[in-house]
Amino acid sequence: xxxxxxxxxxxxxxxxxxxxxxxxxxxxxxxxxxxxxxxxxxxxxxxxxxxxxxxxxxxxxxxxxxxxxxxxxxxxxxxxxxxxxxxxxxxxxxxxxxxxxxxxxxxxxxxxxxxxxxxxxxxxxxxxxxxxxxxxxxxxxxxxxxxxxxxxxxxxxxxxxxxxxxxxxxxxxx
Amino acid sequence: xxxxxxxxxxxxxxxxxxxxxxxxxxxxxxxxxxxxxxxxxxxxxxxxxxxxxxxxxxxxxxxxxxxxxxxxxxxxxxxxxxxxxxxxxxxxxxxxxxxxxxxxxxxxxxxxxxxxxxxxxxxxxxxxxxxxxxxxxxxxxxxxxxxxxxxxxxxxxxxxxxxxxxxxxxxxxxxxxxxxxxxxxxxxxxxxxx
Numbered sequence: 001x002x003x004x005x006x007x008x009x010x011x012x013x014x015x016x017x018x019x020x021x022x023x024x025x026x027x028x029x030x031x032x033x034x035x036x037x038x039x040x041x042x043x044x045x046x047x048x049x050x051x052x053x054x055x056x057x058x059x060x061x062x063x064x065x066x067x068x069x070x071x072x073x074x075x076x077x078x079x080x081x082x083x084x085x086x087x088x089x090x091x092x093x094x095x096x097x098x099x100x101x102x103x104x105x106x107x108x109x110x111x112x113x114x115x116x117x118x119x120x121x122x123x124x125x126x127x128x129x130x131x132x133x134x135x136x137x138x139x140x141x142x143x144x145x146x147x148x149x150x151x152x153x154x155x156x157x158x159x160x161x162x163x164x165x166x167x168x169x170x171x172x173x174x
Numbered sequence: 175x176x177x178x179x180x181x182x183x184x185x186x187x188x189x190x191x192x193x194x195x196x197x198x199x200x201x202x203x204x205x206x207x208x209x210x211x212x213x214x215x216x217x218x219x220x221x222x223x224x225x226x227x228x229x230x231x232x233x234x235x236x237x238x239x240x241x242x243x244x245x246x247x248x249x250x251x252x253x254x255x256x257x258x259x260x261x262x263x264x265x266x267x268x269x270x271x272x273x274x275x276x277x278x279x280x281x282x283x284x285x286x287x288x289x290x291x292x293x294x295x296x297x298x299x300x301x302x303x304x305x306x307x308x309x310x311x312x313x314x315x316x317x318x319x320x321x322x323x324x325x326x327x328x329x330x331x332x333x334x335x336x337x338x339x340x341x342x343x344x345x346x347x348x349x350x351x352x353x354x355x356x357x358x359x360x361x362x363x364x365x366x367x368x
Binding site for chain 1: 181184185188189199200203204207244245247248249251252253255256257258259260262263266267268271272273274275276277278279280281282284285287289290291292293294297298301302303304305306307309310311313314319320323325326327328329334335337338339341342344345347348349353
């Protein structure tokens, strides 16, 4: 139970820290690195909370992991939650076409939407170009004389997914 | 020595479960390509979960003898939650990225072009909003989220829509906006031209 409480404290500190940092200066691209850094900062803050709770004997048995197993459980669960949050944040940062379609259709109510209406709202400027710019902002591609060229990091990621999709015997996604 | 190894297995149960989930997913995808992808993923996550429980159930018995019931069940819950967190990362953060992320598709297209690269019109010739819209409408129809009546799409199920609204709320809290602004071709070029 202590591992669960400790993780809840650490994760809450991560969210609060992120909101504070994002209000001061939101990172443009590279948010994975920033969130990874905040993971470490929030972990440090949580350890500070655990140390401070030593002054409240009634609280310590509920909050601070006591055995090696509890500490490893805490670290692993905190890591899993943070990674899950990073994955979810990517969905927050970029508009999902599927979600946008659902919101557009919902706004139309029982009347519904024609394909042409959805196509007008979700054109290349909304759906493709921002993602292309993300590759440049995320140092996965560069622009050379008006041409987008993948770099080493981007090529590694592309090869990974090509191999992964081949392993699953699935076609190109997107 | 055996005790140390078993302790390591118990501590790493969520990660062992994740490996089992990945292995099961590859096996199911290759053996049953006609199976709907969500079902394949469910089978994979369930397989990984079964492995986690197979490791932790004997340990639960030992924990109940050594610690309080709250601590023993708390340990089990922590490991199961960690596995579910890693499973979520695999399904949403890895598989789904390869399935529907535009950035990954764009990277694959740019990779295919090699050092020559692609201009924006060349990119849009091989991957564009029309293709994305077609793919997403197909998935939403297949998943029963929307239906088509007389050429118009209407909502059928609201589960994904609730997810969409939750994302909008998170956008407002974290990014102070509801959507991202559209990008103009000329703005995209001028930002990056030397």
